[in-house]
Amino acid sequence: MLKISIEQYNSNYKDSINQLLFVCYVDDNDSKMYFERGRQSPLNICTYIAKNNEEVIAAITAWKTTFHPYCTYFSILLHPLYRKAGIEKLLLKYVEAFNSNAIPLQTSIWETFYSLKDFYDKNSFSEIRRTYIASLNISSLVNVETQFIQKNCFPKTSIKSLRDILNNVDLKENLVPFVKKIYEITHEANPPGIHDLTKWEKLIFDEDTLLDGSYIAITDENKILGFALLHTGENPNVLEFGWRGAAESIDINLVILLTIYQTRYARKNGYKIIKGEIDTTDIYSLEMLKFFPFSPSPSLITYQKLK
Known part of the structure; x- marks a missing residue:
């Protein structure tokens, strides 16, 4: 008993x-x-x-x-x-x-x-999202990357690495609230607290952020259209996809283009695997999951109880 x-x-x-x-x-x-x-x-x-x-x-x-x-x-x-x-x-x-x-x-x-x-x-718990922690083998993506770039045109758009804009005060000041807004949109069920832009800047330019492998897309007038961050991980042989997003009026394929820049960077630097932590509430990372052949993975279910 x-x-x-x-x-x-x-x-x-x-x-x-x-x-x-x-x-x-x-x-x-x-x-x-x-x-x-x-x-x-x-x-x-x-x-x-x-x-x-x-x-x-x-x-x-x-x-x-x-x-x-x-x-x-x-x-x-x-x-x-x-x-x-x-x-x-x-x-x-x-x-x-x-x-x-x-x-x-x-x-x-x-x-x-x-x-x-x-x-x-x-x-009385509700499922608010699922998270796929999947790996992408980038070894065989060369042809897919080339074909995507040939079929998708982004006129008057330039791609810059975060290192390229380190000393550009205006671009950095525009990037930080842009990233903050995207994060808030993709985390409405459990929003972040009120943090000043200095906190957000530290998160974006954290010590594990690969400045040469993280990119932004800008217009000729230096308006930010999208971004994609890349990080080192616990395994020194594996990189990790970070936050990404695009302006509302922009073709979401721009996120794929920025991700291709990241896979090319990783391959050039001797990496074969990039891991992704992809939430179903994040339309930008989901677009990446739809396009690239990530490994099969069980999902993490996040539950909330509101009352």
């Missing part, structure tokens, strides 16, 4: 949490890191564990972020033997009781984690 008790986490339960992480996720390091990043965050709100007698069988951690401050992120661990005991709902109630401003709640899980998917679908 189950004897469930809920307690706040303390360091005495560290080993139990590590064991539970392994039981729940085995070699799924992304899900493990998601939970641990929240638990260890300086903006952590609370962490609870659920015990059956003295065995730790579940846990929940909740946290805030400074960049997206309007929702509460959370992650649940649940031992597979206890998935029909209603413990997920009980843990969520503790988070909501601990912080009356917790709503909206938000979490992300792999679509293959079907037990939690089923729970969220049946308990």
Whole structure:
């Protein structure tokens, strides 16, 4: 017979949490890191564990972020033997009781984690987006790139790298709010907080941004039409696609052109793979996903509970 008790986490339960992480996720390091990043965050709100007698069988951690401050992120661990005991709902109630401003709640899980998917679908959560973390092998794209450029004409348009505009104060001042606006459009369900343009400029020109592999498209009058960022990643042999976008009145194929500049840059510099983290709420990255032959990938589902 189950004897469930809920307690706040303390360091005495560290080993139990590590064991539970392994039981729940085995070699799924992304899900493990998601939970641990929240638990260890300086903006952590609370962490609870659920015990059956003295065995730790579940846990929940909740946290805030400074960049997206309007929702509460959370992650649940649940031992597979206890998935029909209603413990997920009980843990969520503790988070909501601990912080009356917790709503909206938000979490992300792999679509293959079907037990939690089923729970969220049946308990007032809404799917707000899916994210494909897919890889693009750029080795065999030369002919496709050439044919695209031949068939798509962008008159009176110049392509510049971020390094080209480092000392152009006017272009940089126009680029930063342009990128900010695109990001806000593609993140309406969980908008960023109010951050000054200096913060946005630091994000765009971050130390992991490849200035020679990130591009903007401009008119003869230096009006910005589109942009695409490229970054180094955790794997030194793999690059990562960053934010991208285009002005509303512009052919969205311009995003493909800028991405082709990036694949050519990567290939010229000896890279074979570029990873993409592509949200279904981002029409610009989706256009890239539609055009290029990315590897098959399961998606991350992001859920929100608004009330």
